[in-house]
Amino acid sequence: MKPVPPLDGTLAMDSQTLAANAHDEGNVVNDQTPYAVLFPGSVKDIQNMIRYCAQNGIKVATNTGRNSVFGQTLAPGGLIINCRSLNTIHSITPNGADVDGGVLWMDLIKAAYGAGLTPAVITGYTQLGIAGTLSIGGLGAITSNRLVSQVDQIQQLQVVTGTGDLVTCSMTENTDLFLAMCAGQGQCGVITRAVVNMIPAPKLARLYRAPYATNDIATCLSDIRTLADRGGRPRGFDWVASVNTAGLNGLVCLWAAVLYNPNMPPPPTSVLMKDCSSTARTAIATDLPYLDYVFLVDTAVNCFKSGQNWDRLVKPWFNVILPDSGVDKYVGTLFPRLTPRDVSPTTFVLLAPLLRSAFTRPLYRVPSSGKWAWVCGVLTNSSLPGPDQAFADAMLARNYEWWRSAAAIGGTRYVEDAIPFSKADWQTHYGAATYSRFAAWKRKFDPHEILAPGAAIF
Numbered sequence: 001m002k003p004v005p006p007l008d009g010t011l012a013m014d015s016q017t018l019a020a021n022a023h024d025e026g027n028v029v030n031d032q033t034p035y036a037v038l039f040p041g042s043v044k045d046i047q048n049m050i051r052y053c054a055q056n057g058i059k060v061a062t063n064t065g066r067n068s069v070f071g072q073t074l075a076p077g078g079l080i081i082n083c084r085s086l087n088t089i090h091s092i093t094p095n096g097a098d099v100d101g102g103v104l105w106m107d108l109i110k111a112a113y114g115a116g117l118t119p120a121v122i123t124g125y126t127q128l129g130i131a132g133t134l135s136i137g138g139l140g141a142i143t144s145n146r147l148v149s150q151v152d153q154i155q156q157l158q159v160v161t162g163t164g165d166l167v168t169c170s171m172t173e174n175t176d177l178f179l180a181m182c183a184g185q186g187q188c189g190v191i192t193r194a195v196v197n198m199i200p201a202p203k204l205a206r207l208y209r210a211p212y213a214t215n216d217i218a219t220c221l222s223d224i225r226t227l228a229d230r231g232g233r234p235r236g237f238d239w240v241a242s243v244n245t246a247g248l249n250g251l252v253c254l255w256a257a258v259l260y261n262p263n264m265p266p267p268p269t270s271v272l273m274k275d276c277s278s279t280a281r282t283a284i285a286t287d288l289p290y291l292d293y294v295f296l297v298d299t300a301v302n303c304f305k306s307g308q309n310w311d312r313l314v315k316p317w318f319n320v321i322l323p324d325s326g327v328d329k330y331v332g333t334l335f336p337r338l339t340p341r342d343v344s345p346t347t348f349v350l351l352a353p354l355l356r357s358a359f360t361r362p363l364y365r366v367p368s369s370g371k372w373a374w375v376c377g378v379l380t381n382s383s384l385p386g387p388d389q390a391f392a393d394a395m396l397a398r399n400y401e402w403w404r405s406a407a408a409i410g411g412t413r414y415v416e417d418a419i420p421f422s423k424a425d426w427q428t429h430y431g432a433a434t435y436s437r438f439a440a441w442k443r444k445f446d447p448h449e450i451l452a453p454g455a456a457i458f
């Protein structure tokens, strides 16, 4: 092999860096030691190393926030590109934020707030990379049930393809590449820069919370549906969901938030909760500054990281998007059967309605009918630090069965999770036509088949 090209950044091959990159945040897939890890000092570094790897048949995986849980960012014997080292926020205006792919959502939210702006779609946890979430789709999980797809709220991407070319793409320029990168799991390129839609940032959030009995899931779903349908001003909530982080206690717990400015406070509870059950009508409200509100999940995870060894826990996460017509039965069957093994004290259980028409990118798979689709996540963590292969295997088998039940009613997988998919399963996931379109993009933009081997889609 020829020597690697000169670089502006660093190519690390020391044992400590390689060991840290032999597994991901999930600790489900282990011992996948790469040959080297690139911390690029420039986009040119990414181009040069991808060309080098293409010429030498070396696999390349990319990470940004490094939160993947099922080997999506690993490359045994190959190269890992850590995009976090390219993290400049170039500009923030009401027309959009121009950012490097390695920027974390949290950093963009903080930087934009001073200018009275906020990203149009915000994930629950915000220490996620912008390129990382765009590559899996990005699901808004705290500010809106309507603005929910992050890849539908970007204007432009800059991408290094599998041939090392640097290409700008959007819905009007190099559209194939743009669509291949939106929720494309990094199969066709590395996102180096993005223009993200911004909206005015509210100053405050009023958050209502109310736990329901596990045998009363139907009432909780019915209340959430009522509130989501009425969502937005002047009488409704911006965001409503069921979120649980308390083990099996309060497995279904209503969270409903109005985001507002002091000159236009929310209406009283009786108006907001009109037509809901007594549980919802007696929910307790808390007022929070907007940034404290959007960082609530970060606060919880930071706490888990410091006290519960979060980074070492085994995380066989499960996440599907269900059709409205099937959610009651699916969740009504699944949730009462959950055990402490499925739902440990650090496990998030999420159920949230998503406006289905907000998803237009072909690789972001959502159910095909209904006004609402429902994300259903059981983000199982082991109670003790891993690795624990027996636990991981049992949970992967569980996830596969749960996914099959979801797929049988028209549900889709949200690909941040850990479900052992065969190529046939990926074909089911994308549907025959979209899978063959995706495969054609893969052949065109990554002809040497070096990029993102971990997902094993093709």
Ligand SMILES: Cc1cc2nc3c(=O)[nH]c(=O)nc-3n(C[C@H](O)[C@H](O)[C@H](O)COP(=O)(O)OP(=O)(O)OC[C@H]3O[C@@H](n4cnc5c(N)ncnc54)[C@H](O)[C@@H]3O)c2cc1C
Binding pocket: 061, 062, 063, 064, 065, 066, 067, 068, 069, 072, 073, 083, 101, 122, 123, 124, 125, 127, 128, 129, 130, 131, 132, 133, 135, 136, 137, 138, 139, 140, 141, 185, 186, 187, 189, 190, 191, 192, 297, 301, 416, 452
């Ligand atoms: C506590 C917690 C809460 C979460 N809540 C949400 C949520 O509300 N909504 C949501 O959508 N997700 C959520 N996630 C999941 C999260 O989006 C995924 O874990 C995602 O992988 C995170 O992005 P990352 O930058 O950390 O990813 P990484 O692990 O670095 O990468 C994720 C994927 O993107 C690809 N990729 C990374 N960088 C690039 C690049 N530059 N170019 C091309 N491909 C790239 C990788 O190959 C991989 O497939 C949550 C995760 C955690 C830990």
